[in-house]
Amino acid sequence: MATTTVSDAAAAWQRVILLHTRVESRLAAALQRRHGIGLSEFRALGHLAASPAGELRMQELADKVGLNQSSVTRLVARLNAADFAYRDLCPDDRRGVYTVITETGRARHAEAGRTYEETLKAALEEAGREDPRLAAALTALGAPA
Numbered sequence: 540m541a542t543t544t545v546s547d548a549a550a551a552w553q554r555v556i557l558l559h560t561r562v563e564s565r566l567a568a569a570l571q572r573r574h575g576i577g578l579s580e581f582r583a584l585g586h587l588a589a590s591p592a593g594e595l596r597m598q599e600l601a602d603k604v605g606l607n608q609s610s611v612t613r614l615v616a617r618l619n620a621a622d623f624a625y626r627d628l629c630p631d632d633r634r635g636v637y638t639v640i641t642e643t644g645r646a647r648h649a650e651a652g653r654t655y656e657e658t659l660k661a662a663l664e665e666a667g668r669e670d671p672r673l674a675a676a677l678t679a680l681g682a683p684a
Contacts, residue, residue, distance in 0.1 A: 584648035587640035
């Protein structure tokens with residue numbers, strides 16, 4: 540029977556994937572529990588808030604949050620239902636649809652941003668304590684370890 544060996548690169552990548560999964564899970568739980576929003580909603584609000592006019596075309600938003608068109612449509616529907624954002628037609632091209640952040644959305648994102656930062660820092664510090672190899676990688680990336 541042949542044994543399979545995993546390269547150093549593959550093993551390191553597996554550690555990164557595990558770290559990503561753990562951190563994303565903690566972030567999602569904290570945002571939902573404390574602010575009633577999901578991680579995708581938080582990130583979408585962040586991209587909208589950071590855009591110069593507080594709006595993005597639906598496809599731009601989809602690209603920024605890493606979702607397909609139908610998923611971002613459902614995401615925007617949830618943001619709309621919560622009064623965090625609304626859809627608007629592009630004045631120059633009636634086929635173009637924008638998502639526009641509301642003041643309520645900006646406020647929720649700002650509140651949730653503190654939770655996001657605290658949770659992220661804690662999750663990365665914990666990961667660094669559990670795995671010295673991750674600690675070194677996190678330090679090299681400029682993250683707390």
